Amino acid sequence: MLSFSRDFSFDATATQQRIMDDALLAIKEENESGRIGYYTLPETSLALIDELEEYRKTNALIAGGKIKDIVIIGIGGSSLGVKAIDSLLASKSESAVTLHLFENSDPVNISQTLSKLEKESSLFIVISKSGGTIETTSIFKTIIAHFDLDLDAADKERVLVITDAGSSLSKFADSYSIKQFNIPDNVGGRFSVLSAVGIVPLTLVGYDTKALLSGAGEFLDRLFSGEEKHLLEKACYYYENAKTLSINILFSYDNDLENLTKWYVQLWGESLGKIDSRGSSVGMTPIGLIGAVDQHSFLQLVIEGPKDKTVTFITIDDFENDLSIPDVSLRHIEKTDFINGKTFNELINAQCAATRQSLRDNAVPTDGIRLSRINEENIGAMIIYYELLTSLTGSMLKINTYDQPGVELGKQILYKNLETN
Amino acid sequence: MLSFSRDFSFDATATQQRIMDDALLAIKEENESGRIGYYTLPETSLALIDELEEYRKTNALIAGGKIKDIVIIGIGGSSLGVKAIDSLLASKSESAVTLHLFENSDPVNISQTLSKLEKESSLFIVISKSGGTIETTSIFKTIIAHFDLDLDAADKERVLVITDAGSSLSKFADSYSIKQFNIPDNVGGRFSVLSAVGIVPLTLVGYDTKALLSGAGEFLDRLFSGEEKHLLEKACYYYENAKTLSINILFSYDNDLENLTKWYVQLWGESLGKIDSRGSSVGMTPIGLIGAVDQHSFLQLVIEGPKDKTVTFITIDDFENDLSIPDVSLRHIEKTDFINGKTFNELINAQCAATRQSLRDNAVPTDGIRLSRINEENIGAMIIYYELLTSLTGSMLKINTYDQPGVELGKQILYKNLETN
Numbered sequence: 001m002l003s004f005s006r007d008f009s010f011d012a013t014a015t016q017q018r019i020m021d022d023a024l025l026a027i028k029e030e031n032e033s034g035r036i037g038y039y040t041l042p043e044t045s046l047a048l049i050d051e052l053e054e055y056r057k058t059n060a061l062i063a064g065g066k067i068k069d070i071v072i073i074g075i076g077g078s079s080l081g082v083k084a085i086d087s088l089l090a091s092k093s094e095s096a097v098t099l100h101l102f103e104n105s106d107p108v109n110i111s112q113t114l115s116k117l118e119k120e121s122s123l124f125i126v127i128s129k130s131g132g133t134i135e136t137t138s139i140f141k142t143i144i145a146h147f148d149l150d151l152d153a154a155d156k157e158r159v160l161v162i163t164d165a166g167s168s169l170s171k172f173a174d175s176y177s178i179k180q181f182n183i184p185d186n187v188g189g190r191f192s193v194l195s196a197v198g199i200v201p202l203t204l205v206g207y208d209t210k211a212l213l214s215g216a217g218e219f220l221d222r223l224f225s226g227e228e229k230h231l232l233e234k235a236c237y238y239y240e241n242a243k244t245l246s247i248n249i250l251f252s253y254d255n256d257l258e259n260l261t262k263w264y265v266q267l268w269g270e271s272l273g274k275i276d277s278r279g280s281s282v283g284m285t286p287i288g289l290i291g292a293v294d295q296h297s298f299l300q301l302v303i304e305g306p307k308d309k310t311v312t313f314i315t316i317d318d319f320e321n322d323l324s325i326p327d328v329s330l331r332h333i334e335k336t337d338f339i340n341g342k343t344f345n346e347l348i349n350a351q352c353a354a355t356r357q358s359l360r361d362n363a364v365p366t367d368g369i370r371l372s373r374i375n376e377e378n379i380g381a382m383i384i385y386y387e388l389l390t391s392l393t394g395s396m397l398k399i400n401t402y403d404q405p406g407v408e409l410g411k412q413i414l415y416k417n418l419e420t421n
Numbered sequence: 422m423l424s425f426s427r428d429f430s431f432d433a434t435a436t437q438q439r440i441m442d443d444a445l446l447a448i449k450e451e452n453e454s455g456r457i458g459y460y461t462l463p464e465t466s467l468a469l470i471d472e473l474e475e476y477r478k479t480n481a482l483i484a485g486g487k488i489k490d491i492v493i494i495g496i497g498g499s500s501l502g503v504k505a506i507d508s509l510l511a512s513k514s515e516s517a518v519t520l521h522l523f524e525n526s527d528p529v530n531i532s533q534t535l536s537k538l539e540k541e542s543s544l545f546i547v548i549s550k551s552g553g554t555i556e557t558t559s560i561f562k563t564i565i566a567h568f569d570l571d572l573d574a575a576d577k578e579r580v581l582v583i584t585d586a587g588s589s590l591s592k593f594a595d596s597y598s599i600k601q602f603n604i605p606d607n608v609g610g611r612f613s614v615l616s617a618v619g620i621v622p623l624t625l626v627g628y629d630t631k632a633l634l635s636g637a638g639e640f641l642d643r644l645f646s647g648e649e650k651h652l653l654e655k656a657c658y659y660y661e662n663a664k665t666l667s668i669n670i671l672f673s674y675d676n677d678l679e680n681l682t683k684w685y686v687q688l689w690g691e692s693l694g695k696i697d698s699r700g701s702s703v704g705m706t707p708i709g710l711i712g713a714v715d716q717h718s719f720l721q722l723v724i725e726g727p728k729d730k731t732v733t734f735i736t737i738d739d740f741e742n743d744l745s746i747p748d749v750s751l752r753h754i755e756k757t758d759f760i761n762g763k764t765f766n767e768l769i770n771a772q773c774a775a776t777r778q779s780l781r782d783n784a785v786p787t788d789g790i791r792l793s794r795i796n797e798e799n800i801g802a803m804i805i806y807y808e809l810l811t812s813l814t815g816s817m818l819k820i821n822t823y824d825q826p827g828v829e830l831g832k833q834i835l836y837k838n839l840e841t842n
Contacts, residue, residue, distance in 0.1 A: 076717025091529055104714050105772060107742040107765035108512055109676040135713060137757040138746045138768060145747035171753035189717075246727065247668075247706060255530040266718035273722025283726030285668060287708065292556060293525050295828060296497025296610075297687035301694025303827030305704030306667065321528040325559045326566035332592035336558045338840050344528035347559065347839075351526060354835035361830065406724030407716060409782065414775035418768075419759050 002219075002381050006367035007360045008310075010233045019239070019396055020232040026395040027388070028224060036402060037186030038387060041194040042217030042380075048181065048199045049209055055179060061157050062204075067123045070204050071100045073143065074127035074197075075135045076266065077189025078162075079103040081383070082198050084260040085212070086205065088374050091256065092320070095206030102139045110139060119147040125160045125201055129189045131167030134414070151176045162196045188402045190267050191387055194380070208376045215380025223388055231385065234367065235392035238284065238310070242397065245310050245365065248284050249302070252314040253291035253352040256374070261288025264386055271390045273406070274399040282397050292351040299355065303362050311359055313368045314382075315352050319345045320373060423640075423802050427788035428781045429731075431654045440660070440817055441653040447816040448809070449645060457823060458607030459808060462615040463638030463801075469602065469620045470630055476600060482578050483625075488544045491625050492521045494564065495548035495618075496556050497687065498610025499583075500524040502619050502804070505681040506633070507626065509795050512677065513741070516627030523564075526556045531563065540568040546581045546622055550610045552588030555835070572597045583617045609823045611688050612808055615801070629797045636801025644809055652806065655788065656813035659705065659731070663818065666731050666786065669705050670723070673735040674712035674773040677795070682709025685807055692811045694827070695820040703818050713772040720776065724783050732780055734789045735803075736773050740766045741794060 030036035149155040161173040161180040173180040181196035265286045273283030324343040394401030451457035570576040582594040582601040594601040602617035686707045694704030745764040815822030
């Protein structure tokens with residue numbers, strides 16, 4: 001279960017009510033017209049889980065119990081979401097299968113990841129929506145050479161492709177009779193974690209992806225049927241203050257949430273950093289922090305620096321870990337003994353509460369998302385919460401939330417430079 | 422070797438020249454008066470390395486070759502710098518000693534780190550400048566209980582303390598005859614990585630800390646003797662544009678630089694986010710990005726979003742890794758074959774160059790720091806570069822760069838809440 005709270009006041013005026021109504025209508029229209037596809041994934045991706053059931057039986061390597069390492073080759077929207085979810089669930093999983101990621105062109109990083117893998121236990125999943133991502137293709141070729149994969153014969157079962165139907169990568173898979181799953185055309189990379197991009201690897205690693213989808217679906221249904229109004233109000237508050245509260249911090253009190261904050265950074269930054277319909281640059285800057293660590297780093301700036309930030313706290317009610325501060329008293333540091341006997345679960349949540357109070361006292365707008373515990377259902381709800389918040393805010397800002405025209409120039413320059421050198 | 426370049430123009434006017442002269446004088450005065458101590462660390466910390474030589478001989482556990490795990494218990498300024506440097510050097514190190522860190526009150530994280538350690542091979546280093554950091558004390562007690570450490574007898578050699586002379590932690594160490602190293606009073610936590618805080622653990626792990634100090638010392642000497650003027654100019658540019666270019670991105674094209682960007686975030690954010698002498702909130706927001714990954718995430722916002730950002734690129738000329746894209750051609754994705762034969766070292770640096778060019782074309786002020794390679798000397802120079810840039814900018818902003826009054830309120834609330842519950 002997720003519960004929500006906020007410290008900034010928001011009493012909707014008639015105008016604000018209209019802005020919120022319009023935005024909700026707009027995203028419903030995106031869904032109903034089929035223009036934007038992520039809204040239907042909680043339903044449509046269920047079919048993937050059935051298909052995977054079948055695939056597991058027919059792929060001799062998986063059926064034979066050989067596969068212990070699911071290896072993703074993907075970058076950006078093709079890796080951030082899967083990584084975020086795996087980071088949260090890995091420590092509780094009893095599955096013998098481990099996820100690995102190749103997601104950068106850094107040679108040292110690629111070499112290190114290669115050295116940890118063995119061909120016999122690995123299934124390689126190449127993920128690229130467009131099919132032509134330069135890092136992904138280059139690393140895939142390196143893997144083929146390193147493990148001497150014979151794609152025309154024995155090793156075609158060791159590779160899986162996730163891409164748009166009709167992409168060059170899709171044609172490649174067809175040509176080698178390699179199994180592929182497709183990403184719907186109308187689902188963008190950064191909104192794709194509940195499509196095959198996330199569901200296929202996460203299911204193969206052994207997570208309860210049905211619960212992930214149902215957690216997302218239930219939250220979405222509630223919003224679409226007029227509940228969860230706080231989300232609309234938050235979008236409206238962000239939209240109206242976009243110029244003055246231009247930095248939106250996600251402050252997560254759980255180490256394992258760090259990769260979720262990176263997923264959020266892509267989603268929020270790439271979706272909302274745009275030129276709007278009037279030709280103006282808009283966009284809010286997302287920042288991910290981890291508590292309590294960043295109380296000792298970034299917090300000073302939030303408290304005393306320019307008042308241009310909002311802060312959303314994520315906390316876990318029950319870490320399902322009862323590690324406590326033992327009843328040890330040390331000479332000269334007895335003054336910290338008052339904390340003996342408390343659990344670290346209590347301590348970290350008390351640290352969050354105190355930090356939030358100190359921000360409130362310093363007029364920084366804050367809100368909170370509490371997860372009852374870390375599980376697939378709650379993660380699914382949190383994923384769709386942020387996707388919906390992004391779509392609503394983007395609609396209010398009158399931008400195209402779903403494209404990324406700004407990054408094309410760099411790609412063109414890269415191709416030109418590499419081809420002529 | 423480090424080399425520097427920039428794409429924004431800066432032709433100093435007489436006023437700007439005076440601002441830069443004043444700032445350089447101000448930090449020289451901080452040094453000469455002894456008010457701020459980090460400037461002398463490249464010299465004074467050499468004595469620590471000699472002291473450690475002796476300590477290694479007299480500590481029976483180390484002398485006996487038993488210690489394979491250096492375990493730091495510390496948070497914020499007591500861990501970020503060490504972690505940053507270790508992350509860069511670990512993959513090249515031939516040392517059999519590994520660094521571990523306890524740096525958050527997250528119960529799952531603490532349990533996981535505990536489960537990886539064995540008492541017999543571990544040396545525990547407790548680091549807290551003030552001596553009373555709640556996370557550090559709580560985790561230290563947990564370690565004592567978990568490993569059944571007897572500090573009054575056998576295990577006193579298994580613990581090392583790094584703290585200010587006279588702190589409660591220092592008195593604790595004295596009382597149990599536990600070896601301690603002290604942090605100079607005039608060296609703040611986030612400027613302390615070249616003090617005992619960093620030098621002691623890094624030396625024990627096996628890095629060339631003399632080279633680290635000499636890299637820092639040489640850069641500092643050059644600045645103080647009137648060279649490296651680009652640093653003064655950069656500080657002046659940041660200072661003059663602090664309100665409009667309020668976000669400063671460090672975009673590092675090397676996975677292993679991620680923890681250095683976190684160290685930078687603390688240094689820049691906590692030092693410059695302040696209430697200035699006129700009572701106004703000032704401060705610039707630091708953000709760390711990793712290339713090429715974040716080209717697929719944050720870049721769109723930088724290109725098309727509000728023009729409130731500067732970007733500094735860090736690149737490594739020579740990764741000392743010749744992994745290359747093999748000459749593999751795959752049906753239907755042949756169009757990427759033009760890159761076959763290039764090294765990933767070339768690819769990632771070409772990606773950086775293309776991204777930088779695309780930012781330049783979009784009027785985003787950028788500059789670059791090139792490291793010839795990753796080694797202690799270059800890391801030392803980069804550390805002091807950022808410390809000096811912070812001090813110079815802080816001096817121009819007329820703030821106290823070295824305190825952090827804003828975080829005290831949260832601590833008070835925490836203590837009150839915990840004591841009364």
